[in-house]
Amino acid sequence: MSSNTMISLRPENVIRQLPWRLGSKAALGFILILAIFSLVGWLYLTNASTVTATSYRIDELRFELDQVRNQNATLILEIAELEALDRVEARASELGYGPATEIQYLTVDNYPASTEPVEAAAQVVYIENSVDDYIDDVEQPSWWQEKLDMMAAWLEGRELEPLTQ
Amino acid sequence: MAIMSAAGLVLIGQLVRWQVLEHHRFVAWAEAEHQDELVIPARRGEIRDATGHMLATDLIEYDISASPKIITDPAATADRLAPVLDMPRNEILQLLTADKPWVPLKNKVPQSVGETILGWDVVGLLAESRSVRVYPEGRMGAHMLGFVNNNGNGFYGVEGYYDNMLNGSPGLQAGERSPFGDLIPLGVSRFVPPESGPTLYLTVDRGVQYVAETELEDAVKRYGAQSGSVVVIQPKTGAILALAGFPNYDPNNYGVSNEYLFSNPTVSEQYEPGSVFKIVTMAAGLDAGVVGHMGTIYDGGTIEVGGRVIYNWDRQSHGEVDMTDVLAKSLNVGVAQVAVALGKERFYTYLRRFGFGQLTEVDLSNEGPGTLKTPKEANWHESDLGTNSFGQGIAVTPVQIAAAIGAVANEGLLMKPYIVQRIVDDDRQVEVQPTVIRRAVSAETAKKLTDMLVEAMERAESPARLPGYRVAGKTGTAEIPVPGGYHPTLTLSSFAGYLPADDPELLILVIIDRPTTSRWGSETAAPTFKRIAEQLVMLLNILPDDVRQTVDTEGNPQLSLNGGN
Numbered sequence: 070m071s072s073n074t075m076i077s078l079r080p081e082n083v084i085r086q087l088p089w090r091l092g093s094k095a096a097l098g099f100i101l102i103l104a105i106f107s108l109v110g111w112l113y114l115t116n117a118s119t120v121t122a123t124s125y126r127i128d129e130l131r132f133e134l135d136q137v138r139n140q141n142a143t144l145i146l147e148i149a150e151l152e153a154l155d156r157v158e159a160r161a162s163e164l165g166y167g168p169a170t171e172i173q174y175l176t177v178d179n180y181p182a183s184t185e186p187v188e189a190a191a192q193v194v195y196i197e198n199s200v201d202d203y204i205d206d207v208e209q210p211s212w213w214q215e216k217l218d219m220m221a222a223w224l225e226g227r228e229l230e231p232l233t234q
Numbered sequence: 235m236a237i238m239s240a241a242g243l244v245l246i247g248q249l250v251r252w253q254v255l256e257h258h259r260f261v262a263w264a265e266a267e268h269q270d271e272l273v274i275p276a277r278r279g280e281i282r283d284a285t286g287h288m289l290a291t292d293l294i295e296y297d298i299s300a301s302p303k304i305i306t307d308p309a310a311t312a313d314r315l316a317p318v319l320d321m322p323r324n325e326i327l328q329l330l331t332a333d334k335p336w337v338p339l340k341n342k343v344p345q346s347v348g349e350t351i352l353g354w355d356v357v358g359l360l361a362e363s364r365s366v367r368v369y370p371e372g373r374m375g376a377h378m379l380g381f382v383n384n385n386g387n388g389f390y391g392v393e394g395y396y397d398n399m400l401n402g403s404p405g406l407q408a409g410e411r412s413p414f415g416d417l418i419p420l421g422v423s424r425f426v427p428p429e430s431g432p433t434l435y436l437t438v439d440r441g442v443q444y445v446a447e448t449e450l451e452d453a454v455k456r457y458g459a460q461s462g463s464v465v466v467i468q469p470k471t472g473a474i475l476a477l478a479g480f481p482n483y484d485p486n487n488y489g490v491s492n493e494y495l496f497s498n499p500t501v502s503e504q505y506e507p508g509s510v511f512k513i514v515t516m517a518a519g520l521d522a523g524v525v526g527h528m529g530t531i532y533d534g535g536t537i538e539v540g541g542r543v544i545y546n547w548d549r550q551s552h553g554e555v556d557m558t559d560v561l562a563k564s565l566n567v568g569v570a571q572v573a574v575a576l577g578k579e580r581f582y583t584y585l586r587r588f589g590f591g592q593l594t595e596v597d598l599s600n601e602g603p604g605t606l607k608t609p610k611e612a613n614w615h616e617s618d619l620g621t622n623s624f625g626q627g628i629a630v631t632p633v634q635i636a637a638a639i640g641a642v643a644n645e646g647l648l649m650k651p652y653i654v655q656r657i658v659d660d661d662r663q664v665e666v667q668p669t670v671i672r673r674a675v676s677a678e679t680a681k682k683l684t685d686m687l688v689e690a691m692e693r694a695e696s697p698a699r700l701p702g703y704r705v706a707g708k709t710g711t712a713e714i715p716v717p718g719g720y721h722p723t724l725t726l727s728s729f730a731g732y733l734p735a736d737d738p739e740l741l742i743l744v745i746i747d748r749p750t751t752s753r754w755g756s757e758t759a760a761p762t763f764k765r766i767a768e769q770l771v772m773l774l775n776i777l778p779d780d781v782r783q784t785v786d787t788e789g790n791p792q793l794s795l796n797g798g799n
Contacts, residue, residue, distance in 0.1 A: 138277075139294040139345055149288035149370035154444040169772055174781045 270411040275365065276402030279431025281379060281392055283440040284655060290379055290393070290485075293368045296348025296361045298339040302330050305358035314354065315339065318347055342366070367393075369485045375443050377498040378436075378477040378653065380599060381485035390496050392434065392653060394599030399657070402431035435656040437473035442466055445769045446476040450744070453762040454480050458750035463499045464766065465632045465743040469640035469732055471668035472649030474596070475740070477501075477633075501594075501601045504629035505745070508712025509547075509564045509755070510730045511625025513639055516561060517683050518584035519572035521646075521675035527682045530556045537567045537574075540616025544570045544624075547711070561708060562690035566624040573623035581619060582608045585628075587674045588638040589648055596633055596651040605629035625712060636743045638674070639730045642684065643706070643738040645677040688735045698729055698760035700767050702778030706738075707731020707763065709755035714748070724748045727755035729763040739776050742766055 150156070161167075252260060281290040298319065305311055308330035316323035319340045329337045348361045367382035369375075380391030388397035409423025446464040454462045466476040479499040483491035497503065519525040535551030537544050546552070546566050552559070560568030573581050585591070591606025606628055607614040621627040630638075633651055641648040650669040657664040675683075687706035691699055698707055710728040713720035727749055732741040744759040744766065752758055770776070 136349060142291060143293060143345055145288065146291055146293055146368055146370060149291070152287065153371050154374065154440060155372070168769070172772060174777060 268410050269408070271406060271408040274405035274407060274428045275386070276404050276428035277430040278365065278367065278382065278386065279396075279400040279402065280433045281400075282433060282435050283438050283443070284436060285439060285441075286435070287440050288370055289375060289436070289440070290367060290369050292365045294345045294348075294363050295342045295366050296345065296351070296363050297341045298343055298348065298351060299336060299360045299362070300330055300339055301336050301358045301360070302332050302334060303358075305330055305356070311356055311359065314356075315351075315359075318350055319343065367485075371440065372486065373482050373484045374440070374447055375438065375477075376482045376485050377479040377500065378438065378443075378474075378598065379485060380498075381488040381496070383488075390599050391498055392436070392598065395597050396434060396654070400431040400434070403429040405429075430660075432657050432659040434654050435658065436653055437468075437475065437655045438477070438653060439475055439774075441773050442770060443476040443478065445766055445773065446478040447480070447482075449762060449766045449769075450478045450480045453744070453746055453758065453765075457746055457752065457758045459746045459758070460748040461499065462747055463503075463632050463743075463745045464762075465500050465636040465741075466766075466770070467636050467640055467651060467741050469643035469649070469738045469741045472637065472640065472651045473655065473668065474633075474651055474653045477598075477653070498598060498600065500632040501596060501598045502631070504602050504604045504631050505726055505747075506628065506712045506715060507625040507630050507635050508710035508726065508728065509566075509624055510635060510639070510708050510710035510728050510743075511628070511630075512561060512564065512569045512623070513642060513683070513687065513708050513730070514585065514588050514590075515569045515572055515581075515623045516557065516686070517588075517642055517675045517679060518576055518581060519569075520557075520682055521584070521679040522576055522580055524575040525557055525572055527557055527686055530554050531560070531568055531571055533560075533565055533567045535567065537570050537620065539570055539574060539620025540618070542617035542620060544620045558686045558689050558693065561686055562693040564709065569623045570620040573619050578609045578616075578619050581623070582606075584674070585622070587648070587672060588641060589634060589671065589674075590628065590630060590638065594631075594634055594637050594651050597654055598633075601633070602631050604631050604634050625710060632743055632745055635730065636741060639732070639743070640741050641674040642680050643732040643741055644680070646673050646675040646680040648672055648674045684735050687731075691731075694756070696760055697756060698731055698763045698767075700733065700764055700771070702780070703733045703767075703771065703776075704735035704779055705731050705733045705767070706735040707760075709760050711753060711755045723753065725753040725755075727753065727758045729755055729759035731763055731767070733767060733771070734776065734779055734782065736779075737782075739774065740767070740770055742770070 278292050280288060280292075283289055298315075300311075302308070308327055312323050312327040312330055315321070315326050319326070321340060326339065329339060345363075348363060351359060351361045365386065369379060369381075376391075378391045380389050380393035380395075382388045382393055386401065388394050388400060393400065405428030406424065406426040408425075410418045412418055446466055450462050450464045453459070462480050464476065464478040465474070467474050477498070477500045481495060483495040488496070516525070520527060525531075532554050533546070533552040535546060535549070544566050547564060552563060552565060555563065555565065555568065557568070559565070560572075576584070585606060586608075591604055591608070593601050593603045595601075607618055618627050637648060637651050640651075648671045650671050652666055652669070655666055657666075684706045687708060688704050690696075691705060691707060696705075696707070696709070698709070699705055707730055710726075710730070712726045712728070714724050714726055715721075726745065726747050728743065728745045730741070730743045732738040742763055744762045746755075746758045746762065749758045771778075
């Protein structure tokens, strides 16, 4: 049996004759899908790298913020140490200052100063019990006990109360 | 074939166990492998005085260590570390080349050093930060502040009482981590920021505290005493202006101090108050009407109460004396008569009203209630009525007695002592208000007693008197209880007083424990009171009586100018 089929081995013919060769529309569609996937992939990767970079940056900033806070706290502490009273007193002594030994008060008429005492601003919040309340854990004398005490005092020749006026 | 079937069954069984029965356990196990939680400690709240000056804060320090096996160039690293850590280069090199997985290089280095080393980013070099509590005023206020240990727990004083509040809430950083421990940014993560503790503003003024502490230390040394305490309060509010104890310790280095020094003597240690307590007995007698402030009694030199004979401190009879003389001469027999006239029920009711035998509920750690035996208790004896009247056989804390005498100064109202004035958080502020516990005696009684105390100090020519100011107060010289009785020579001397007597701004209690130069409160505690008071009236701008009364009568606001020479 013979065959009339001609098989060309030229490359363009080979490609043209491949069984999965697509039509031009299908190829366009395939390229479009590929481009979309590439775009989505690129967007995802870009986004992911931005998120990652931002995340690291946030961590760095947090760390920097902590450092600045700590440095601030250290500076405040240094100020407090420099203002410590024993140090201030020692420095004042070096400069020739000493405790005041005499005070002179001058009264200035109509001086616009508040005379309201400090405690006036304080507000009493509650009174737990009044003067009439008895404290529970101290036994109070009964009426009979009081009379017996008075009787005993009378028999002993002493006054129960009052001691003085 | 049977063996293969059996093996197959076992395999299927295991698969069922892993995939179905213990599914959750394995999922959790897998998550634990790559999920991590990092607790971020909160910054402990600061403590500041009434004027806003820093008394306690946190400082960051670093511990520097290394993993020698992963340091690529130990020699170069040692060269860089030596000047920064202030250590010999060879010593560092020896550590960096040690055959150990981890070596500590230096602990507690300053923040700047730690951050410099972190900035180098040398693999194998570790700088671990930690928070350290710092007290910029050093020993000043140690007893009232307390301290914080290496684990961040507060003990004693304000640190102990407000420990939970000061600690704040720790934060959390949770998420998936890489094998190197770094958080994977795209993974599921959670960040809860830490909440710092609030700042506490105390009622204590550091200037007042400084005066109290320096004068107390001076007094303890001057009188050859063992220890001492000073309490300064504002009687109208109960606000504590100073709490001093000597000897004290440095809370920055509490580890090198003896443990017994940590206890705050002003709230934790109890003592027999002695004659200062006569103020309370006299207040009760006046309030109940069993004595009048102008009335007289006969002091025969002794009185028997419950089978026990009570003598005066000088073992003398003083004849007919008025009640002010009872205070001026500090007559035990006189106040014992008052207590007997009151009767046990009324006497102990008054003691309870003044807050004895109970906690004052001051906001300081480790407060003690003192010891007060009442007739209800089995170990109470009839003679206790007599001895308690002059402050023997009863134990109080300094803050307790200061609060009680503060009630006399405050028109009979017993105030709750407090030390934190304001709590300031990021978004809120809580102002602590003065609290009246109860009325101890009437305002009239308090006024009468104040006048008697002023007069008594004049009659006794007390060294606690302060020129320009009417001072109401009382000395105390208490014997010290020892097993089987009282110490034959040693005493605890004290003075409690307030000024200006007609409008008290300050109440000062001075306690000198076991003075050796003199056993009497009038010669030790009273002069110390005066030295403290004369500085505090300047510091707090408390005007002398004549200046203040001139202003009051003329009704003019006035400016006071302080001039020293």
